Amino acid sequence: TYDYFEKRNIPYVKPVPFFGQVWSFVSQEKHAVDVASEGYYMFPNTRISGVFTLRTPAYLVHDPVLYKQMAIKDFDHFTDHISEISLEHDPLLARSLFFTNGTHWRHHRSGLSPAFTGSKMRNMFVLLSKSAGEAMKRLMVYSRGKPFTMEMRDLYSRLGNDAMTSISFGVEVDSLTDRYNEFFVKGKRLAKIDGLPGLKLLMTTLMPGLFKFLRLGILYKDVNEFYLEAVSTNIHHRVKHNIKRPDFIHLLLQARENRLSVEQHEDETLASAGFSTAETHQLEDTTGAEAGDKLQWHDVDITAAAASFFFGGIETTTTLLCFASYELAVNPAIQARLRAEIDRAREDLADGVTPTYEVLQKMAYMDMVVSETLRRWTPFGLTNRKCTKDYTFTNTDGTKITIERGLNVSIPLKAFHLDEKFFPDPLRFNPERFADPTNINQDAFVPFGTGLRNCIGSRLGLMQAKCFLFYMLAYFTLEPGSKLTIPLELDETSAGLNAKHGFWMNLVPRFI
Numbered sequence: 001t002y003d004y005f006e007k008r009n010i011p012y013v014k015p016v017p018f019f020g021q022v023w024s025f026v027s028q029e030k031h032a033v034d035v036a037s038e039g040y041y042m043f044p045n046t047r048i049s050g051v052f053t054l055r056t057p058a059y060l061v062h063d064p065v066l067y068k069q070m071a072i073k074d075f076d077h078f079t080d081h082i083s084e085i086s087l088e089h090d091p092l093l094a095r096s097l098f099f100t101n102g103t104h105w106r107h108h109r110s111g112l113s114p115a116f117t118g119s120k121m122r123n124m125f126v127l128l129s130k131s132a133g134e135a136m137k138r139l140m141v142y143s144r145g146k147p148f149t150m151e152m153r154d155l156y157s158r159l160g161n162d163a164m165t166s167i168s169f170g171v172e173v174d175s176l177t178d179r180y181n182e183f184f185v186k187g188k189r190l191a192k193i194d195g196l197p198g199l200k201l202l203m204t205t206l207m208p209g210l211f212k213f214l215r216l217g218i219l220y221k222d223v224n225e226f227y228l229e230a231v232s233t234n235i236h237h238r239v240k241h242n243i244k245r246p247d248f249i250h251l252l253l254q255a256r257e258n259r260l261s262v263e264q265h266e267d268e269t270l271a272s273a274g275f276s277t278a279e280t281h282q283l284e285d286t287t288g289a290e291a292g293d294k295l296q297w298h299d300v301d302i303t304a305a306a307a308s309f310f311f312g313g314i315e316t317t318t319t320l321l322c323f324a325s326y327e328l329a330v331n332p333a334i335q336a337r338l339r340a341e342i343d344r345a346r347e348d349l350a351d352g353v354t355p356t357y358e359v360l361q362k363m364a365y366m367d368m369v370v371s372e373t374l375r376r377w378t379p380f381g382l383t384n385r386k387c388t389k390d391y392t393f394t395n396t397d398g399t400k401i402t403i404e405r406g407l408n409v410s411i412p413l414k415a416f417h418l419d420e421k422f423f424p425d426p427l428r429f430n431p432e433r434f435a436d437p438t439n440i441n442q443d444a445f446v447p448f449g450t451g452l453r454n455c456i457g458s459r460l461g462l463m464q465a466k467c468f469l470f471y472m473l474a475y476f477t478l479e480p481g482s483k484l485t486i487p488l489e490l491d492e493t494s495a496g497l498n499a500k501h502g503f504w505m506n507l508v509p510r511f512i
């Protein structure tokens with residue numbers, strides 16, 4: 001088994017007998033993403049390297065151009081993400097877009113894409129901005145004009161939870177005041193990627209066979225039941241009272257009735273949420289020959305879609321906000337420049353504080369700060385593909401390599417972003433890199449992945465993050481709290497990107 005790469009003359013990370021790379025996950029003081037990306041640093045001159053998970057060979061892509069090729073031009077060889085999640089044990093997660101594959105994924109993605117266009121996002125943004133604005137006002141009242149200390153991950157995950165509960169599940173909650181409301185408590189358990197659920201999630205990609213064999217579920221049972229019940233009740237209520245609200249449930253109900261489509265005259269000016277916005281690719285129409293297994297959008301599918309936006313969107317966007325806030329707190333000049341841009345933008349707002357989609361779109365420095373945060377602190381540092389059809393390409397030394405059908409491929413997004421070949425002085429937080437986008441290597445800058453399976457929610461994530469930052473700096477000045485570790489110490493045990501000792505900051509009220 002272990003001579004697989006030797007025979008093919010492909011550099012590979014030497015495995016620990018039986019465990020392969022899995023051993024490093026349990027024995028090393030390194031983050032899972034860095035362990036999985038080890039080969040990238042060991043073999044700088046190849047387009048791909050090998051690794052063993054337990055006894056199974058898998059690949060790690062080193063060349064962003066190769067990733068792009070696999071994800072776009074040669075997509076039919078890599079249509080799937082790695083996933084071994086069972087419908088029986090994880091009824092929501094197994095139906096969510098990230099974990100569905102093949103024809104089911106195709107129908108699902110093309111059915112959902114119209115829900116994420118610029119104009120739909122703009123409509124949804126109104127709900128999001130309302131939710132965040134009201135929360136920030138409450139925070140201002142709470143401060144009574146005096147500085148106070150907060151742990152920002154807790155704060156942003158509450159704000160994010162409330163905004164996403166509003167736009168995904170159609171329910172308005174206030175987790176700042178009602179701290180243990182059921183949507184927040186269950187939402188935390190739904191989006192939890194630390195501890196046991198994180199470990200299980202990791203297992204689905206590292207040891208898919210073993211995971212399947214053990215018949216484990218990832219999401220907690222009560223979480224599945226809670227959301228299924230909440231969404232079904234909500235759907236029933238809307239249908240009965242003919243309620244229309246510009247949120248995901250509404251759009252998914254339209255999908256059920258085959259009425260969800262891209263507007264005839266989609267306003268192209270709304271398409272970009274900034275430089276990092278993931279490109280929209282056209283998937284072929286799902287009508288015709290395969291229409292028989294077209295997605296029916298039963299209540300469980302609608303719940304799963306809404307839950308997956310929660311699952312995929314909350315942790316990532318919260319991570320982006322935490323690290324952006326950290327950089328703003330430790331770089332006062334950058335914070336001052338962003339605040340000046342926000343204050344200028346506020347002059348054009350009707351109430352002087354509630355940002356619109358269009359106003360955020362125009363904020364160039366905000367976009368530079370957000371892009372640089374996504375580069376320096378990539379929230380989703382590693383993605384993957386499964387090879388669905390043998391694939392041959394040429395390596396740097398001219399040899400041909402064939403990836404065989406069924407093998408797993410990892411793509412180290414974080415390693416690309418921190419490679420000095422692509423981004424000089426990579427550890428330095430410098431929004432100026434993005435002042436002229438033509439200077440950016442766009443193959444290597446992939447915070448939302450690339451190709452047909454890129455992030456469907458990039459516009460939403462970007463607009464949400466920009467909106468929260470807008471409010472935050474309009475109301476407060478951010479300063480490092482006494483418990484903040486500088487430089488940040490990362491939590492190597494978390495499945496996501498997190499600070500080991502929290503993001504403690506002082507919020508100093510501004511008088512606006």
Ligand code: HEM
Nearest residue numbers: 097098309312313316317380383448449450454455457461
């Ligand atoms: C800053 C925030 C976010 C980051 C950094 C991020 C990043 C990513 C990345 C790297 C992928 C994998 C792409 C690939 O394999 O090529 C992905 C997929 C995905 N993301 Fe996001 N994401 C964010 C926010 C969101 C939001 C707000 C939503 C939903 C509302 C969302 C929903 C999804 C879904 C459903 C997929 C799977 C797509 C598919 O398999 O077709 N994400 N995201």
